[in-house]
Amino acid sequence: xxAVTQSPRNKVTVTGGNVTLSxxxxxxxxxxxxxxxxxxxxxxxxxxxxxxxxxxxxxxxDGYKATRTTQEDFFLLLELASPxxxxxxxCASSDASTEVFFGKGTRLTVV
Amino acid sequence: xxxxxxxxxxxxxxxxxxxxxxxxxxxxxxxxxxxWYKQTxxxxxxxxxxxxxxxxxxxxxxxxxxxFQKPKSSIGLIITATQxxxxxxxxxxxxxxxxxxxxxxxxxxxxxSVFP
Numbered sequence: 319x320x321a322v323t324q325s326p327r328n329k330v331t332v333t334g335g336n337v338t339l340s341x342x343x344x345x346x347x348x349x350x351x352x353x354x355x356x357x358x359x360x361x362x363x364x365x366x367x368x369x370x371x372x373x374x375x376x377x378x379x380d381g382y383k384a385t386r387t388t389q390e391d392f393f394l395l396l397e398l399a400s401p402x403x404x405x406x407x408x409c410a411s412s413d414a415s416t417e418v419f420f421g422k423g424t425r426l427t428v429v
Numbered sequence: 430x431x432x433x434x435x436x437x438x439x440x441x442x443x444x445x446x447x448x449x450x451x452x453x454x455x456x457x458x459x460x461x462x463x464x465w466y467k468q469t470x471x472x473x474x475x476x477x478x479x480x481x482x483x484x485x486x487x488x489x490x491x492x493x494x495x496x497f498q499k500p501k502s503s504i505g506l507i508i509t510a511t512q513x514x515x516x517x518x519x520x521x522x523x524x525x526x527x528x529x530x531x532x533x534x535x536x537x538x539x540x541x542s543v544f545p
Contacts, residue, residue, distance in 0.1 A: 420466075
C-alpha cells in the first residue's frame with residue numbers, strides 16, 4: 319500500500335512567517351500533489367509535480383511555492399504566511415491511472 | 430472544465446441499514462476515472478472504491494458498491510449493512526485521462542452519521 323508521510327502534523331506560525339511543509343512518498347509514484355481543505359470549499363489543488371525538478375500550478379497557487387527535490391520528496395513553502403492560509407493541507411501521490419493516496423494531513427494555523 | 434457535485438450535505442441512518450449517496454460529474458473527456466474516498470474523524474482521507482469509465486459493471490468492494498449511470502453522468506455510492514464506524518465524510522472524485530497529471534477533482538462531500 320502506498321505510504322505518504324507528511325511533517326509536521328501540526329504547525330502554528332505568525333503572520334509574515336516562513337513555513338515549509340514536507341511530504342515523502344515511498345511507492346515510487348511519479349505524481350505528487352498538495353491540496354488544501356477548507357470548510358465550504360472542499361479539497362483544492364495548490365501545486366503538483368510529475369517528477370523530480372518538475373512543478374505545475376494548481377487551482378489556488380497564490381502565496382505558495384513548491385519544490386520537488388527527488389521522486390520521493392515534495393515540499394510546500396509559504397514565505398509570507400497570512401491568516402487566510404490557515405487550513406488543513408494534504409500531500410498525495412499517484413501514478414497515471416491509479417487512485418490517489420493521501421498523507422494524514424498537516425494542520426497549519428497562522429495567527 | 431471538469432466538475433463534481435454532491436448535493437447531499439448530510440445523511441443519518443440507523444446501524445445495519447443501507448445508505449446511498451449521490452454524485453454527478455461533468456467532463457469533456459471520453460475516458461475518466463471515478464473514485465470515492467472517506468474522511469474519518471481524525472482527518473485521514475482513505476480510498477474506498479473506483480469505477481473506470483469504460484467498464485460497464487458496477488464496482489464492488491466489501492460492503493461498498495457503486496451505481497454507475499454513464500448517460501446521466503452519475504456515480505452513486507451504496508454502503509450496505511452500515512456500522513457505527515462508517516460515520517464519516519464521503520467524497521466523490523474524478524480524474525480525467527487527458528488531464529491525469531492534475532490528479533483529482535473533488536465534490537464537497539456528504540457527511541454520514543450512523544446511529545445505533
